[in-house]
Amino acid sequence: MKTQVAIIGAGPSGLLLGQLLHNVGIDTVILERQAPDYVLSRIRAGVLEQGMVDLLRQAGVGQRMDAEGLVHGGFELAFDGRQVHIDLQALTGGKTVMIYGQTEVTRDLMAARQTAGAMTLYETSNVQPHDMKTDRPYLTFEKDGETCRLDCDYIAGCDGFHGVARQSIPSDSLKIFERVYPFGWLGILADTPPVHDELVYARHERGFALCSMRSATRTRYYLQVPAEEKVENWSDQRFWDELKSRLPETLANDLVTGPSIEKSIAPLRSFVVEPMQYGRMFLLGDAAHIVPPTGAKGLNLAASDVSTLFNILLKVYREGRTDLLEKYSEICLRRVWKAERFSWWMTSILHNFPDTDAFSQRITQTELAYFVGSEAGRKTIAENYVGLPYEAIE
Template identity: 85%
Template sequence: MKTQVAIIGAGPSGLLLGQLLHNAGIDNVIIERQSPDYVLGRIRAGVLEQGMVELLRQAGVGQRMDREGLVHGGFELALDGRQVHIDLNTLTGGKTVMVYGQTEVTRDLMAARREAGAQTIYQAGDVVPHGMKSAETFVTFEKDGQAWRLDCDYIAGCDGFHGVARQSIPADCLKVFERVYPFGWLGILADTPPVHEELVYARHERGFALCSMRSATRTRYYLQVPTSDHVDNWSDQRFWDELKLRLPQDLANKLITGPSIEKSIAPLRSFVVEPMQYGRLFLVGDAAHIVPPTGAKGLNLAASDVSTLFNILLKVYREDRLDLLEKYSEICLRRVWKAERFSWWMTSMLHRFDDQDAFDQRIVESELEYFIGSEAGRKTIAENYVGLPYETIE
C-alpha cells in the first residue's frame, strides 16, 4: 500500500486532518486499532473554541453542528455561592464557543470520510511507524491475521496519550513536562435539562463542581473527588446531593436530577513533550500534550495542531516548502503552552488543594478577585476561553 500521509488514530484529530487533506487532494490513509463503535463510545469534551468551529466548517463537516450545537456567549463562575458572569461575546469583540459533543464531531467526520470514499482501516493490530528519519518512511500493521506495509511521505500520530506514535520516538529525544493533580473529576451523563443556559464553574469549600451539557436535554456534571475515590462509592443520589451542596442555592433549587447514563472518574494532569515531531513523524493532540479539562482546551488544542500540520503540508505539496516541516513543533508549542497555562490557572483557582494553608487560600481568593473585578482581568479570561488565534503559516 502507498499513500502521501499515514494517519495513526481515527479519533477526531485524525479524522479532521484526514478530511482536510482529502479535500485538498492530498491522499491519506487512517489506521485505527479500535472499532468504529468503540471510538464513538468514548465520552469526552463538548465545548468547541471558535477556531475549531471554523476549522470544522472549512472541512465541510459543520452542517449538523451549526444546526444542533448550542452557541454560548458566556459562562458562569460560582465562587463560594456568589455568581459572576463572564461575557465572552462582549469581552472578545463578538467571539463565542459552541457546545457540541466530541462524540458528535467524530460521528460527523466518520460520515464525511465514508461519503468521500477515503480509506480508514479499523481494528488494525501491532501498528508500528518506521523510517521517520529516512527517505523510506512507512507504517506496518496487522489486519485480519495478515501483515501490511503502508509506504508514505509523512506520518501523523493522532493516537492519543497511550498511543504508539510517541512511544516510537527514542526517549532521549523527548523532554517531558508533567504535573499530576491530587484529585480527579467524577462525571455523570444524564438525560436531564441543564440547570443553567450556560456552563457553570463552581468553587466551593467542599470542592470544585462543573455544570455542563451536551444538548438542551442531555447534561454532563462533574465533582472534584480524591484520586483514591471509586465510582462504586457514588450512587446517583449521593452525586446529586453533593452537587447541590456545591452550587449557589438558586441553582441548586432548579437542578433537575435523573438516572445517570454514564459515570466515571477522570484523573487530572498537565503533560507536554518537546519537540512534537521526530523526522517525518508529527505528534498531534493528546499524543503530545494533555491539559486538565477545567479550561476546555484538550480537543481544541488537538484541532489547532491539525490546522498547523494541514497548512504546512498544503504548502509542502503545493509550493515545495520543505523548510516549513521543521517549524511544526515550534509553532504548535507556542499555543500549547499558553493553553497549558490557562488550564493550570483555572484548575488552581477553582479547586481545593489539601496542602493549601491559610496564606495560599488568601492568595487564590485575591487572585480571583483581581481578575473578576477588573475588565482587563475578565477580558484575559474570556480571550483564553474562546481560544487564542491560530498562527498563519507563511
Template identity: 80%
Template sequence: MKTQVAIIGAGPAGLLLGQLLHRAGIDNVIVERQTPEYVLGRIRAGVLEQGMVDLLREAGVGERMDAEGLVHDGFELALDGRLEHINLKALTGGKTVMVYGQTEVTRDLMAARDACGAKSIYQADQVQPHDMKSDSPYITFEKDGESYRLDCDYIAGCDGFHGISRQSIPAEVLTEFERVYPFGWLGLLADTPPVHDELIYARHERGFALCSMRSSTRTRYYVQVPATEKVEDWSDERFWDELRSRLPAEQAAKLVTGPSLEKSIAPLRSFVVEPMQYGKLFLLGDAAHIVPPTGAKGLNLAASDVNTLYRILVKVYQEGRTELLEKYSEICLRRIWKAERFSWWMTSMLHDFPENDAFTKRMQQTELEYFVGSEAGRKTIAENYVGLPYEEIK
C-alpha cells in the same frame, strides 16, 4: 499500500486532518486499532473554541453542528455562592464558543470520510511506524491475521497519550513536562435539562463543580473528588446531593436530577512533550500534550495542531515549501504552552488543594477575585476561553 500521509488514530484529530487533506487533494490513509463503535463510545468534552468551529466548517462538516450545536456567548463563575458572568462575546469582539459533543464531531467526520471514499482501516493490530528519519517512512500493522505495510511521505501520530506514535520516538530525544493533580473529576451524564443556559464553573469549600451540557436535554456534571476515590462508591443520589451542595442556592433549587447514563472518574494532569516531531513523524493532540479539563482545551488544542500540520502540508505539496516542516513543533508549542497555562490557572483557582495552608488559600481566593473584579482580568479569561488565534503559516 502507498499513500502521501499515513494517519495513526481515528479520533477527532486524525479524522479532521484526514478530511482537510482529502479536500486539498492530498491522499491519506487512517489506521486505527479500535472499532468505529469503540471510538464513538468515548465520552469526552464538548466546548468548541471559535477556531475549531471555523476549522470544522472549512472541512465541510459543520452543517449538523451549526443546526444542533448550542452557541454560548458566555459562562458563569460560581464563587462561594454567587454567580459572576463572563461575557465572552462582549469581551472578545464577538467571539463565542459552541457546545457540541466530541462524540458528535467524531460521528460527523466519520460520515464525511465514508461519503468521500477515503480509506480507513479499523481493528489494526501491532501498528508501528518505521524509518521516520529517512525519506521513505512507512508503517506496518496486522489485520485479520495478515501483515501489511503502508508506505508514505509523512506520518501523523493522532493516537492519544498511550498510543504508539510517541513511544516510537527514542526517549533521549524527548523532554517531558508533567504535573499530576491530587484529585479527579467524577462525571455524570444524564438525560435531564441543564440547570442553567450556560456552563457554571463553581468554586466551593467542599471542592470544584462544573455544570455542563451536551444539548438542551442531556447534561454532563462534574464534582472534584480525591484521586483515590472509586466510582462504584458513588450512587446517583450521593452524586446529586454533593453537586447540589456546591452550587449557589438558586441553581441548587433548579437542579433536575435523573438516572445516570454514564459515570466515571477522570484523573487530572498537565503534560507536554518537546519536540512534537521526529523526522517525518508528527505528534498531534493527546499524543503530545494533556491539559486538565478545567479550561476546555484538550480537543481544541488537537484541532490547532491539525490546523498547523494541514496548512504546512498544503504548502509542501502545492509550493514545495519543505522547510516549513521543521517549524511544526515550534509553532504548535507556542500556542500549547499558553493553553496549558490557562488550564493550569483555572485548575489552580477553582479547585480545593488539601495541601494548601491558610495563606495560600487566601491568595487563591484573592487572585480570582482580582481577575473577576477587573475588566482587564475578565478580558484575559474570555480571550483564553474562546481560544487564542491560530498562527498563520507563512
C-alpha cells in the same frame, strides 16, 4: 500499500486532518486500533473554541454542528455564594464557543470520510512506524491476521496519550514536562435539562463543581474528588446531593436530577512533550500534550495542531516548501504552552488542594475575586477561553 500521509488514530484529530487533506487532493490512509463503535463510545469534552468551529466548517463537516450545537456567548463563575457572568462576546469582539459533543464531531467526520471514499482501516493491531528520519517512512501493521506495509511521505500520530506514535520515538529525543494533580473529576451524563443556559464553574470549600451540557436535554456534571476515589462509592443520589451542596442556592433549587447514563472518574494532569515531531512523523493532540479539562482545551488544542500540520503540508505539496516541516513543533508549542498555562490557572484557582495552608487559600480566593472584578481580568479569561488565534503559516 502506498499513500501520501499515513494517519495513526481515527479519533477527531486524525479524522479532521484526513478530511482537510482529502478535500485538497492529498491522499491519506487512517489506521485505527479499535472498532468504529468503540471510538464513538468515548465520552469526551463538548466545548468547541471559535477556531475549531471554523476549522470544522472549512472541512465541510459543520452542517449538523451548526444545526444542533448550542452557541454560548459566555459562562458563569460561582464562588463565595455569588455568580459572575463572563461575557465572552462582549470581551472578545464577538467570539463565542459551541457546545457540541466530541462524539458527535467524530460521527460527522466518520460519515464525511465514508462518503468521500477515503480509506480508514479499523481494528488494526501492532502498528509500528519505521524509518521516520528518512524521506521514505512507512508503517507496518496487522489486519485480519495479515501483516501489511503502508509506505508514505509523512506520518501523523493522532493516537492519543497511550498510543504507539510517541512511544516509537527514542526517549532520549524527547523532553517531558508533567504535573499530576491530587484529585480527579467524577462526571455523570444524564438526560435532564441543564440547570443553567450556560456552563457554570463553581469554587466551593467542599471542592470544585462544573455544570455542563451536551444539548438542551442532556447534561454533563462534574465534581472534584480525591485522586484515589472509586466511582462505585457514588450512587446517583449521593452525586446529586453533593452537587447541590456546592452550587449557589438559586442554582441548587433549579437542579433537575435523574438517573445517570454514564459515570466515571477522570484523573487530571498537565503533560507536554518536546519536540512534537521526529523526522517525518508529527505528534498531534493527546499524543503530544494533555491539559486538565478545567479550561476546555484538550480537543481544541488537537484541532490547532491539525490546522498547523494541514497548512504546512498544503504548502509542502503545492509550493515545495519543505523548509516549513521543521517549524511544526515550534509553532504548535507556542500555542500549547499558553493553553497549558490557562488550564493550569483555571485548575489552581477553582479547586481545593489538600494540605494548602490558610495563607495560600486566601491568596487564591483573592486572585479569583480580583480577576472577575476587573474588566482587564475578565478579558484575559475570555480571550483564553474562546481560544487564542491560530498562527499563520508563512
